[in-house]
Amino acid sequence: MSRVINQQFQVVILAGGHGSKMNPLAKDIAKPLLRVGNRPLISYVLEMMQKAQFDEVIIVTHSQMVSQIQSYLETSDIKSNTRIITVKEDLGTADVLRSIREQIRSDFIVISSDLITDAPLHHVADIHRVFDSTVTLLLHQEEKETLTQMQKDKFYYQDYIGLNEDNICFFGSSIDFEKRIKTKPWILNKYGEFSLHRNLTDSHIYIFSRWILDLLSIKKEISSIKGDLIPYLVSKQATLLQKEKYSKIFKRFHKQAPVQKSINCIAVIDSKEPHISKFNNYENVKSSNIFIRVNTVSSYKRANFEIAKATSELLPFEKKVSDDFVDATTNLVNDPFLTSPCIIGQCVSIGAKSVLMKSIIGPHCKIGENVKIQNSIIMDHVTIGNDCVINDSVICSNSLIQNNCELVSCVVGSTYSIEENSSYKNKLLKNMFNFSK
Amino acid sequence: MTKKERRTYYQSKKKEREQNEESKISQKQKKKQTKQKNKLEINQNKNVRWSSTDLFSITSHLRKYHSQNSISMGISFGEQKIHSSVIKLGLKFSSGIVKGTTNRSICLLNVFRDVINDMKIENIFRDEAITQLNKQIAFLEKYRPFSEPMYNVIKIVKNSILKIDPNLTYLEAKKHICETVIDNFIQSKIIDAENEISELGTQKIKNGDVILTYAKSRVIEMILKRAHKNNIKFRVLVVDSRPLNEGRELLRTLDKKGISCTYCYLNALSYMMKEVTKVYLGAATLLSNGAIVSRIGTSIVAMMARQFNIPVIICAPTFKFSEKKSTQVTQISSSAVMIQKSVLSINSCFLPNNNSTDGFHYPVPTYRDDQNLQIFSLLYDVTPIDYVSIVVTEFGLLPPTSVPVIIREFKKELTSN
Numbered sequence: 060m061s062r063v064i065n066q067q068f069q070v071v072i073l074a075g076g077h078g079s080k081m082n083p084l085a086k087d088i089a090k091p092l093l094r095v096g097n098r099p100l101i102s103y104v105l106e107m108m109q110k111a112q113f114d115e116v117i118i119v120t121h122s123q124m125v126s127q128i129q130s131y132l133e134t135s136d137i138k139s140n141t142r143i144i145t146v147k148e149d150l151g152t153a154d155v156l157r158s159i160r161e162q163i164r165s166d167f168i169v170i171s172s173d174l175i176t177d178a179p180l181h182h183v184a185d186i187h188r189v190f191d192s193t194v195t196l197l198l199h200q201e202e203k204e205t206l207t208q209m210q211k212d213k214f215y216y217q218d219y220i221g222l223n224e225d226n227i228c229f230f231g232s233s234i235d236f237e238k239r240i241k242t243k244p245w246i247l248n249k250y251g252e253f254s255l256h257r258n259l260t261d262s263h264i265y266i267f268s269r270w271i272l273d274l275l276s277i278k279k280e281i282s283s284i285k286g287d288l289i290p291y292l293v294s295k296q297a298t299l300l301q302k303e304k305y306s307k308i309f310k311r312f313h314k315q316a317p318v319q320k321s322i323n324c325i326a327v328i329d330s331k332e333p334h335i336s337k338f339n340n341y342e343n344v345k346s347s348n349i350f351i352r353v354n355t356v357s358s359y360k361r362a363n364f365e366i367a368k369a370t371s372e373l374l375p376f377e378k379k380v381s382d383d384f385v386d387a388t389t390n391l392v393n394d395p396f397l398t399s400p401c402i403i404g405q406c407v408s409i410g411a412k413s414v415l416m417k418s419i420i421g422p423h424c425k426i427g428e429n430v431k432i433q434n435s436i437i438m439d440h441v442t443i444g445n446d447c448v449i450n451d452s453v454i455c456s457n458s459l460i461q462n463n464c465e466l467v468s469c470v471v472g473s474t475y476s477i478e479e480n481s482s483y484k485n486k487l488l489k490n491m492f493n494f495s496k
Numbered sequence: 497m498t499k500k501e502r503r504t505y506y507q508s509k510k511k512e513r514e515q516n517e518e519s520k521i522s523q524k525q526k527k528k529q530t531k532q533k534n535k536l537e538i539n540q541n542k543n544v545r546w547s548s549t550d551l552f553s554i555t556s557h558l559r560k561y562h563s564q565n566s567i568s569m570g571i572s573f574g575e576q577k578i579h580s581s582v583i584k585l586g587l588k589f590s591s592g593i594v595k596g597t598t599n600r601s602i603c604l605l606n607v608f609r610d611v612i613n614d615m616k617i618e619n620i621f622r623d624e625a626i627t628q629l630n631k632q633i634a635f636l637e638k639y640r641p642f643s644e645p646m647y648n649v650i651k652i653v654k655n656s657i658l659k660i661d662p663n664l665t666y667l668e669a670k671k672h673i674c675e676t677v678i679d680n681f682i683q684s685k686i687i688d689a690e691n692e693i694s695e696l697g698t699q700k701i702k703n704g705d706v707i708l709t710y711a712k713s714r715v716i717e718m719i720l721k722r723a724h725k726n727n728i729k730f731r732v733l734v735v736d737s738r739p740l741n742e743g744r745e746l747l748r749t750l751d752k753k754g755i756s757c758t759y760c761y762l763n764a765l766s767y768m769m770k771e772v773t774k775v776y777l778g779a780a781t782l783l784s785n786g787a788i789v790s791r792i793g794t795s796i797v798a799m800m801a802r803q804f805n806i807p808v809i810i811c812a813p814t815f816k817f818s819e820k821k822s823t824q825v826t827q828i829s830s831s832a833v834m835i836q837k838s839v840l841s842i843n844s845c846f847l848p849n850n851n852s853t854d855g856f857h858y859p860v861p862t863y864r865d866d867q868n869l870q871i872f873s874l875l876y877d878v879t880p881i882d883y884v885s886i887v888v889t890e891f892g893l894l895p896p897t898s899v900p901v902i903i904r905e906f907k908k909e910l911t912s913n
Binding site: 066067068111112113114165180181182184185188189190191 | 565
């Protein structure tokens with residue numbers, strides 16, 4: 060029987076981030092393997108890929124993280140073929156695409172590994188197919204409460220996106236602009252009008268057409284996808300194909316389409332309000348229930364609590380026991396008082412009279428007696444002594460908190476030990492030297 | 497009676513009273529339930545009376561389509577059997593982005609080229625190529641019914657595959673089909689034919705003419721642009737109809753070139769026809785008894801022109817000629833019916849593109865609420881031979897009675913190739 064060598068979309072997962080904005084959390088552990096809701100961060104993206112039935116997934120990291128990611132993949136039960144490619148350190152996202160050029164044979168989807176979402180990827184892919192677009196983005200409209208929360212973060216920046224129906228007219232972020240935003244007159248010539256949005260966040264899910272890789276090999280100054288490539292494509296939409304060197308590459312990959320004079324850059328908006336899409340069939344398209352990009356400490360916390368609430372199909376690995384996620388190996392013999400939703404990992408021992416309120420506790424922790432943990436995230440192998448009060452904090456793995464401590468809104472780095480009878484508020488506690496790695 | 501006896505007596509009476517009330521309540525509830533059941537039945541019967549897909553039997557024989565996405569088509573990211581460009585094309589067809597018989601035929605041929613190039617063949621090229629093509633064609637046809645020229649095109653490609661020299665290698669065979677058959681067909685029968693038609697068509701346009709055209713046809717657009725280039729002074733009346741509003745696109749391109757145009761809807765035709773000197777129409781298919789299958793509304797235009805004794809000139813390349821007769825075609829011609837789920841807005845103040853270009857916001861009920869309302873948009877109609885004055889093809893200007901002659905010639909070419 061004959062087959063057709065069919066190349067649908069390929070997926071490239073960018074897993075090379077250092078987690079510089081979430082300082083002590085990703086120091087000793089590779090950021091893609093950082094536990095959110097007791098699951099490695101990259102497992103959410105991989106689950107999404109598996110549900111969408113991708114048969115080939117490419118993960119791109121650098122040499123320091125490769126061995127850790129590989130060992131994780133071997134132990135997990137992910138069925139799709141995942142390939143790991145190592146690239147040099149300190150490359151921008153577009154440089155990464157340039158270096159994996161030979162591996163990609165068709166239109167491809169770029170996702171960053173720190174995204175936790177159940178957005179409808181097939182909808183974005185359909186729109187990419189129908190309009191033969193060069194780049195298709197997914198934009199998420201945050202609700203007002205989450206927006207106000209996000210704005211308190213010191214690393215927060217706004218995206219300014221100009222849209223005319225679905226076409227992107229303008230793309231920039233507040234980092235690049237101080238006082239004024241400059242747009243070009245051809246936009247008004249072509250579209251007549253466009254609306255500028257400040258409330259849409261870029262999901263960093265991009266679907267690119269294959270000819271972008273050839274474009275990148277000509278334009279070697281483009282280093283980052285979000286910072287350079289997409290603003291370049293958006294601003295040169297109408298004029299790019301007038302230059303011969305670009306129109307030649309374009310025609311090689313777009314033989315079928317009738318003569319196109321401009322490239323299409325299209326944005327798909329994912330929001331809870333019904334919105335109008337040029338592609339008028341939104342029956343099978345639901346908005347995403349969870350959408351968080353984990354790159355700062357506050358978004359890390361938010362992600363953990365969202366997963367614990369179980370609003371989407373992305374659930375912790377532990378089994379659900381009446382509103383909490385408790386692993387089978389822990390025994391709640393001492394009958395701690397739990398306020399849901401909590402997530403408790405493997406082999407956790409909790410002392411008597413302890414109270415856990417809306418917290419996430421990693422595997423192999425030892426929690427003493429009379430401990431009150433509230434709105435906190437405790438990673439694995441942490442020992443907490445008796446009579447402690449931990450509120451709104453993140454405690455990284457292998458830490459030791461001795462008796463009678465009080466921690467409020469702190470971040471404790473890994474393998475850090477806190478002495479008895481100490482109390483800290485709004486502090487970042489970490490070791491100065493790296494003992495592990 | 498003693499106190500105890502009195503107490504027990506009154507208690508038992510109380511119980512009786514309560515029991516009576518309960519039984520009354522339960523009776524009431526039962527009555528309610530039966531009423532609800534009856535209502536349900538009536539409702540169900542209502543739905544049975546109007547079948548789930550067809551409100552009227554007139555439309556039950558028509559092949560319908562509506563816009564799809566990859567989930568409704570059953571395509572996941574790991575799809576192996578259907579080629580990616582076929583999926584793209586299916587989405588484009590069903591959403592209406594690619595319209596027009598010629599455009600669809602060219603896209604179909606391009607897709608065939610991709611499929612044949614990417615095939616991995618194990619035994620005999622001929623059989624495997626045809627089974628593959630059949631799979632892809634079956635997939636495409638589900639999501640939008642093909643028009644007659646597309647069937648012609650498919651026949652040509654399949655015939656050429658069957659006639660391939662069995663001694664050729666796979667690469668050579670693929671090259672032969674992609675280049676000498678598909679590319680050649682697109683170039684000679686479509687592109688060159690359209691150029692030839694545009695030249696011949698301009699011969700009939702004279703200074704001072706008022707030319708009426710309906711909806712949008714590739715060939716007519718080329719004729720009008722060429723006539724303008726040749727410095728003939730004429731003006732154009734573009735007639736249009738809902739829901740596709742294709743005439744607007746034609747209007748835009750003509751206006752950019754500087755041709756003076758007027759635009760009206762089909763309902764104004766009887767008034768505007770007085771000024772018109774010639775009517776130029778495109779076609780989807782030309783049938784063997786001289787009738788024309790074209791965008792719905794064309795037959796009305798032709799009939800009106802006939803009433804005013806205005807010549808009706810149909811322009812179409814020969815690959816659109818079909819052996820079928822118009823009696824067979826009533827089943828086929830109106831068969832492409834677009835179901836518009838998007839015509840009615842849903843709660844928000846916007847209307848989808850189709851209506852918002854009018855500039856008006858029509859208050860309209862929501863589609864999903866009203867299960868007794870179905871919206872059909874017919875797409876094609878048949879213009880009988882009496883209304884057609886002349887047919888322009890790449891072989892020249894012909895009377896409509898010569899169409900079967902051309903078809904015979906075409907058949908000869910097919911068999912000889």
